Amino acid sequence: MNGPTALKLGTRRSKLAMAQSGMVAEQVRQLTGRPVELVEITTFGDVSREQLAQIGGTGVFVSALRDALLAGEIDFAVHSLKDLPTTPAEGLTLAAIPVREDPRDALVARDGLTFEELVAAAAALGRPARVGTGSPRRMAQLNAWARSLGGAVETVPIRGNVDTRIGFVTSGELDAVVLAAAGLSRLGRLGEATQLIPVEAVLPAPGQGALAVECAAGNPAGLALAAQLAELDDPFTRAAVTAERSLLAALEAGCSAPVGALADLVADGQISELRLRGVVGTTDGTQLVQMSITGATPESADDAAVLGRELAAEMLAKGAAGLMGEREL
Template identity: 45%
Template structure:
């Protein structure tokens, strides 16, 4: 019997659920068993506010250390938790098909956020979501919270909070069965974090070629194009993973539509862009991306996607985004 492939994962129920989905898919491709290797990240033990400790790999660093040390063969991350700088020796081998990228507001009785009475308590630990709540429900009180999905839902069920903001994809992957009511927050007015709803499958650059090939089979090209644009916006802003900013891209054929917003922490100001570009040639030619005719024929759409994101970040900065975010030089 062949040796199982070891998948390093955080210990949370959500992390293990999404890792389990990837494990099952890989087993079908490679014909070998995959076992989960639970690893405790700093984000699982440090209960301080995310707005204070930042997003500088707090959920990924220890997992990556274990991977580089040979403690596992590959990792599954929530892509939105990853810094944009890729460590030496590691590669994102696959980005599976993205799930629902929206946020949802969870309440006891289904009252929309903007209709909650003044003084209602809305829980979230994300600076981006805090700013968005202050725009959507300016008379509510925002409560900075941490904890797993079940503990957050329990705070609403018991009346400690009137609402919490969560990722739709996380609720879907957990299959949470709850009598609480959900309000889906549309991406046009409530764009989400770069990479939200996406998973990143990471391994060593010197991994077994059989494993690299099998992981590549899990990759979804449209998802990778979209998240490449989104993460390049974050990279260009140089603001860190917990910046009060959003970027969401949708790929349709050779074109990509990007909605990106940078928020003041109190929600009082925002700077945004909504653009559609053709990555199959027109944008490459116009922006000077790629190398000559081959790139102009669409040979390097991932490079063009990254250049588009970086260009959007420059435009945001030109419009004053640097005054709204704390540039951490840590992405």
Template identity: 50%
Template sequence: MSAAPTGTIRIGTRGSELARTQTGLVARELEKRGATTELVIISTEGDRSDAPLASLGGAGVFVAALREALLDGRVDVAVHSLKDLPTAPAPGLSIGAIPKRADARDALCARDGLTLQTLPEGARVGTGSPRRVAQLRSRRPDLEIVDVRGNVDTRLGRVASGELDAVVLAVAGLDRIGRLDAVSEFLELGPWPTAPGQGALAVEVRAGEEKLVSALDHKTSRVTAEAERRTLALLEAGCSAPVAAHAVVDDGLLFLSARVYGPEHHITSSHALYVSDSKDPAGDLAERVAKELFELGAADLIGAP
């Protein structure tokens, strides 16, 4: 099905402030290129349930309803946080654009300006991410990790109320809704790599309709995000697995580092290649990294409770 009869591009989004803000960014870029847009709010299972993400099947629960709306023609475009998208291809759909990526780091948002190092022993830190849980336990095994759900303001409110001492959130999301003031410490990507695709948006369309949004695609953001996500796919780990990855392009060289966390330790693999030396640089580099991670025991760590 093509766009609405009026020529308006209907863009599907979740209803949270962050989702609407991110979708608004995409809408404005399309409007700059002469399009007329309309935001369509779609309720997802992830928004309706308070259960832990892992028990619902991971962050992909935020995606299914948007994809259904695309396939049945209620919307023409869907905007996702790329880290929420399952790595397996969706029949009939295509990621038509990955706009320029925002800051991929995590941030600690703690009371009284505390950092990860200065949080008191036994401090209560909230996160709904198994990867962040593993990282927190690796750095501060004394902390009490509390599973949290809800939008950014809800999570920050639990710190402001004193229920939690801190939460860990994505810098990109905080920045997009103007809440960087809540950050007490930026967690740098070297020691604290983040979810594959974090900081990037995915603009999804029906297969064959990529031209609708292709002008928004940012080549460097796509190759780095694809390298990270294809590593995750090769590891056969879902978006709720304790896997972190970060890729960057510097002077034509694509660098990729990925880390798998286990209960007692983590393993890391890092490789690089020149983008011009490969027909599929993201895929080729992901294969090298995943192969080494498996050799180091990744399968056992991913399957660990």
């Protein structure tokens, strides 16, 4: 007797993507009672060796997965939400955004140093600390943070998987690298971080730490699966990342723009509100527009999106547009 047909889950081939997808696959197996088969798909972002800022950033890690969904080659896909363009994709639906991992950035530095110690140690040697990151957002805020400490960093553009990036530190080529804490956690390697960077110093990318589960919406099977997968959705995570991504969209900035954002609940006794913080800066960190807004706990994702648009309007009024370079139209 044949069992239920396997669901095909599309994923990027990297260790991190496979780990993330494997976690979701197990949840889907338990939810649906159907086996889940991982289908590895190579994206443009995986094969290009250019820096993300040069190849556009937006959608380079998701387009091939979305094409496979629309072609019916896979039943659903798992993405890192921060890689997902803010514009909805025609024919697809965001079925679930599971509970978010730690959204913060993590420092992996030589000799177990924190960022403050690293900057001070480099200054004592009469040089800036060499810190690897391919993210303009991180570059802007790390440079500003170092300056506030009375020191300096030289941000070095890097790409590659977690092993490659941490290898720059262990080889002595760089003093430190900055990675997403969520990725290290999902790989079981968070212990290699020498510091979880406080969001007061560096705001994460919009949606960082969250996953997106996407299905086709143009056929009954896809819609039925999306309805099942909605059980994996975490309403607070969805509201928070919707506010962050709404800010990014209203700034007309893409995934590789120097924009940081984080929404969190602020509880005061019986009343809780959603606070959204945003930052835009030049990559050298000399100019930052950093602002926050607080609103009632959203009843829906639409309410959260309004908060993001309101903060974007305030930041644009303070000159944010001029700090982002070329904006997406």
